[in-house]
Amino acid sequence: KAGVTQTPRYLIKTRGQQVTLSCSPISGHRSVSWYQQTPGQGLQFLFEYFSETQRNKGNFPGRFSGRQFSNSRSEMNVSTLELGDSALYLCASSPQGTGRTYEQYFGPGTRLTVT
Amino acid sequence: SQQGEEDPQALSIQEGENATMNCSYKTSINNLQWYRQNSGRGLVHLILIRSNEREKHSGRLRVTLDTSKKSSSLLITASRAADTASYFCATGSSNTGKLIFGQGTTLQVKP
Numbered sequence: 153k154a155g156v157t158q159t160p161r162y163l164i165k166t167r168g169q170q171v172t173l174s175c176s177p178i179s180g181h182r183s184v185s186w187y188q189q190t191p192g193q194g195l196q197f198l199f200e201y202f203s204e205t206q207r208n209k210g211n212f213p214g215r216f217s218g219r220q221f222s223n224s225r226s227e228m229n230v231s232t233l234e235l236g237d238s239a240l241y242l243c244a245s246s247p248q249g250t251g252r253t254y255e256q257y258f259g260p261g262t263r264l265t266v267t
Numbered sequence: 268s269q270q271g272e273e274d275p276q277a278l279s280i281q282e283g284e285n286a287t288m289n290c291s292y293k294t295s296i297n298n299l300q301w302y303r304q305n306s307g308r309g310l311v312h313l314i315l316i317r318s319n320e321r322e323k324h325s326g327r328l329r330v331t332l333d334t335s336k337k338s339s340s341l342l343i344t345a346s347r348a349a350d351t352a353s354y355f356c357a358t359g360s361s362n363t364g365k366l367i368f369g370q371g372t373t374l375q376v377k378p
Binding site for chain 2: 208
């Protein structure tokens with residue numbers, strides 16, 4: 153099976169812009185989670201989707217949003233970008249249930265740089 | 268805030284030696300997972316141990332879990348240069364509804 157794919161891999165945006173990141177989970181996986189990784193804060197949970205419904209949300213401002221489509225592909229959007237949003241954004245899918253219960257398979261990440 | 272705290276933050280060993288990393292957490296969990304991340308890339312799942320298990324093996328990996336002490340350890344035996352990476356523990360909990368990662372241990376294995 154193909155692994156989790158994320159597009160784009162690298163992105164450079166300026167403050168105030170918005171960005172949309174895409175994630176395609178492993179075929180058959182219905183749970184998709186998003187994480188933000190920065191040197192200072194480490195890996196932080198953004199949100200999790202299961203069967204097109206947001207199941208859990210981390211402590212991020214409303215500028216961060218996401219959705220999941222019927223084919224389990226997911227997108228996350230960040231509006232009004234700030235310098236502090238520069239990070240590696242990781243998507244992960246789980247084979248069953250939700251990520252807190254089963255192992256997660258991660259994509260390579262999208263490296264977002266905000267200037 | 269991070270659930271898991273890992274110790275040490277960095278570890279440097281010679282090839283062939285064993286590497287031990289520890290993880291402590293604060294709340295009750297359903298499971299604890301270990302992941303590896305090579306520089307700036309996605310995480311790779313290594314092993315999952317459930318709260319009712321005490322020890323688990325996978326190849327050169329051995330994970331222990333002590334729920335009374337809220338701690339876990341990851342042992343990599345006979346380390347190789349290819350094991351050089353960051354290692355993260357992550358706890359899954361029904362209470363929090365999310366998988367929470369520790370800050371990670373950076374392991375360097377010198378050839």
